[in-house]
Amino acid sequence: MKLVKYLFKRFFPVFFGALGFFSLVLVLVDLLMNLWKYIQNEAPALQVAYLMALYVPKTLWYAVPLGILFAVSYTLSDLYANNELTALFASGVSLLRFTMPLLIFSVLMSFALFFFEDKVVVPTFAKKTQLQNTLLQESKSLNNDSVVVLSNSGFLVYKAQVYDDSQKRLYDLYLVFRNTDKSLQAVIHSDIALWNSKEKRWNLQNAMQYTYRDNTLFLEDVQEDLLALLTEPPETFRNNSVSVEEVNTNDAKIYIEHLKRVGLPYNEELSVYYKKFAFPCIVF
Structure with missing residues (x-):
């Protein structure tokens, strides 16, 4: 002693x-x-x-x-x-x-x-x-461009040219619907999608639907049951503003799972998350 x-x-x-x-x-x-x-x-x-x-x-x-x-x-x-x-x-x-x-x-x-x-x-x-x-009067814009998001467990894909967070709008939006075997079901294109806060869904303007049958795309009226699936919240389309370094491990894990779910890149965030566990081991 x-x-x-x-x-x-x-x-x-x-x-x-x-x-x-x-x-x-x-x-x-x-x-x-x-x-x-x-x-x-x-x-x-x-x-x-x-x-x-x-x-x-x-x-x-x-x-x-x-x-x-x-x-x-x-x-x-x-x-x-x-x-x-x-x-x-x-x-x-x-x-x-x-x-x-x-x-x-x-x-x-x-x-x-x-x-x-x-x-x-x-x-x-x-x-x-x-x-x-x-x-320093520095602020990060929540607007985003070239947005691709997976929704509904991968059965629905959002692809928008621009997301405007102030107006909650998606511009030049393509919606790709897939069957249970992940084959193509239909594609909907809309010039502008507006977020309806009351109904918690996206409303499409100048929408056109292309349905895939017998190896051919058919132009049809937009189906209401497909529009009912457009419930992905606007926060998903924002420019990533969460820094894993600035949140605890529990919140970081939830955020990374969210990125995986919507199909956004998460490798950088995952490496920072692992660093939270690996860095203290350097002491020993």
Whole structure:
């Protein structure tokens, strides 16, 4: 027990010092990268300082693995340089036994880092991003173009040239209906689709339906039963505005499942989601 206390007495000052140093470096890097933007937009100094404070938990999250690596290396090398390890080995204590408390501490820190990121880093980083966009007068448009969405478990495909979020409209819309075996059933084209908030469905203008039978497309009147299937909410067609890095693991999982369901790209979001679990393991 005395060896454990002595080891941690040498380890913790270096660890907390390294943690503070690396965190400070990351904060300064972020500040200097955006400093000219703050000056250009005349951002108040107190708001910028608050912005940096919100970024501290994120920098600590990044700095913990570096801090542990540096602290362990420095502590053990310092003990070796002072011949303390030699005396330790001569007394019959192995290197594994001596460093086991550090290994256990690293495992505990891995779990702690995961919950710290999920409960503290995510909300503060989301606030930081929101405040930074406000100070820099940056906003992301929810309008989208070249939209392709799978709906009804893949039996209905929306393909629109443009989605206008302010008016809840889809322009130059193609609707591809498929049978249970995923073969083509019908195609409906509409110049404009308007979202009906009362009926919770899309209303089509200048719609034309092409039905596929006997390897031939027939122009027919639009079937009402097919129009009743157009219930995909407008939020699905928006330009992706959810950052997996700014939500907790539960919300990130729900969002990725939504992307899979509607047929939108999700590989980048999935990699960030896996990073939430993989990064804390770097500590050990």
